[in-house]
Amino acid sequence: MQIIEKAREIVEFIKKHDDVHIVTHLDADGICAGAIAARTLERLGKDFDISFVKQVDEASIENVLNKNPDVIWFTDLGVNIDVDFENIVITDHHTTVKHYRYSLNPNDFGLDGCVALSGAGATYIVSKSMDARNKDLSHLAVIGACGDLQDRRERQLVGLNREILSDAISAGLINVTKDIQYFGRESKPIFRLLLYADDPVIPGVSGSEEACISFLMNLGFSRKEIYRKWVELSKGEKRKILSEIARRLLDKGFGSKSIRRLIGEVYLLNNEKEGTELHDTREFATLLNSTARYGRPDIALKLCLGEKENSFKEARKFLNNHRQTLSTGLQLARAKLEKRKTLNYFHVGNRVRDTVVGSITSILSKEFSSLPLIGFADGENGHVKVSARYRNSGEIDLSRAIYLAALSVGGTGGGHRYAAGALIPKGTEEMFLDALEKELGSQLSSDVL
Ligand SMILES: [Mn+2]
Numbered sequence: 001m002q003i004i005e006k007a008r009e010i011v012e013f014i015k016k017h018d019d020v021h022i023v024t025h026l027d028a029d030g031i032c033a034g035a036i037a038a039r040t041l042e043r044l045g046k047d048f049d050i051s052f053v054k055q056v057d058e059a060s061i062e063n064v065l066n067k068n069p070d071v072i073w074f075t076d077l078g079v080n081i082d083v084d085f086e087n088i089v090i091t092d093h094h095t096t097v098k099h100y101r102y103s104l105n106p107n108d109f110g111l112d113g114c115v116a117l118s119g120a121g122a123t124y125i126v127s128k129s130m131d132a133r134n135k136d137l138s139h140l141a142v143i144g145a146c147g148d149l150q151d152r153r154e155r156q157l158v159g160l161n162r163e164i165l166s167d168a169i170s171a172g173l174i175n176v177t178k179d180i181q182y183f184g185r186e187s188k189p190i191f192r193l194l195l196y197a198d199d200p201v202i203p204g205v206s207g208s209e210e211a212c213i214s215f216l217m218n219l220g221f222s223r224k225e226i227y228r229k230w231v232e233l234s235k236g237e238k239r240k241i242l243s244e245i246a247r248r249l250l251d252k253g254f255g256s257k258s259i260r261r262l263i264g265e266v267y268l269l270n271n272e273k274e275g276t277e278l279h280d281t282r283e284f285a286t287l288l289n290s291t292a293r294y295g296r297p298d299i300a301l302k303l304c305l306g307e308k309e310n311s312f313k314e315a316r317k318f319l320n321n322h323r324q325t326l327s328t329g330l331q332l333a334r335a336k337l338e339k340r341k342t343l344n345y346f347h348v349g350n351r352v353r354d355t356v357v358g359s360i361t362s363i364l365s366k367e368f369s370s371l372p373l374i375g376f377a378d379g380e381n382g383h384v385k386v387s388a389r390y391r392n393s394g395e396i397d398l399s400r401a402i403y404l405a406a407l408s409v410g411g412t413g414g415g416h417r418y419a420a421g422a423l424i425p426k427g428t429e430e431m432f433l434d435a436l437e438k439e440l441g442s443q444l445s446s447d448v449l
Pocket of ligand 1: 029030076093118119120148
């Protein structure tokens with residue numbers, strides 16, 4: 001079966017029912033997926049409701065079932081447990097062990113759910129099958145894919161994401177340009193863009209505000225000019241900065257491969273104002289992430305649906321707060337880092353929100369890339385949130401290892417090959433780590449055989 005046939009099957013199924021409850025993931029991709037599903041149902045004239053969860057577990061299912069919907073539509077969420085309810089639709093891209101009939105997932109069609117299609121993209125495919133006019137939602141699928149960093153590996157969107165991108169271009173919603181890949185081209189002063197530069201890291205510059213300022217002043221920028229934005233610089237000024245970064249990378253022995261990572265595709269939303277956090281899809285996604293993860297997914301959803309009046313101002317507050325939380329969280333995680341045989345881990349207890357531990361684990365895994373990195377933070381209802389990341393391209397399947405280790409201590413988990421997560425009962429962390437190491441060990445040894 002082709003992915004498009006699966007989409008048509010889902011369309012027919014949804015059309016036959018009323019009252020759909022959308023359950024979506026509490027991150028940028030999930031918010032975009034939820035927005036696409038909501039608009040699609042609204043245009044169909046269906047009754048619908050939407051809720052946001054971190055992951056699908058018994059409690060979240062119970063909550064939705066209490067509302068007595070005809071259909072539950074999970075977007076950007078893998079369903080890895082048995083659900084005692086027939087009418088389930090899933091549009092997702094996580095790898096799962098359980099399979100449902102009305103589930104559209106790139107992994108089931110031999111596509112890589114990490115780069116080829118996001119949760120928002122999977123939802124968009126169904127939406128577009130429903131009505132070709134829903135092409136005007138394609139930009140949301142692009143934002144969702146960028147939110148899940150699907151453009152990072154190749155510095156451009158690939159696979160089905162690329163087809164969705166061309167929908168967005170032909171609908172006049174997105175413009176593509178090639179530019180510096182660092183975050184904050186439009187909204188950050190250039191010294192801050194360099195400060196957070198992480199792929200590639202600028203040797204002796206990224207991470208130190210002082211070093212960033214003197215880097216720019218040495219290139220002839222005045223103390224006032226370092227507050228200009230990247231997009232405001234002339235071609236000549238941009239070139240000057242880029243070649244100095246390249247020179248430093250070469251000096252420190254980084255090859256041309258890392259220099260090539262400096263430039264790649266950038267996606268600009270034509271209906272948003274230049275110089276705001278809404279114009280560049282990656283910045284838009286970050287705004288959604290920080291708003292949703294701090295408990296206001298409703299504001300993030302409004303931004304996606306174009307209701308910007310108050311929501312943009314509110315969302316910017318969350319963004320500033322998010323930056324602060326990330327930097328204190330990173331310091332704490334670094335201080336708590338523990339090494340084991342086949343993995344590194346840290347536990348931040350209740351000092352970091354469980355919704356942010358994933359971002360912290362991601363960032364830190366670049367510094368400790370030789371082994372998988374596991375982050376723990378206290379969650380709700382006596383649970384501990386687990387995040388796992390692996391930066392090396394070894395033959396490890398974190399999704400499977402996390403799923404099995406979580407299961408062995410009475411938790412739930414899953415995700416992607418190099419990025420996975422779980423919820424486990426508090427107090428089982430050591431047992432979980434033991435089980436995880438055992439599973440990772442057997443994955444590695446079967447690789448050798
Ligand atoms: Mn996703």
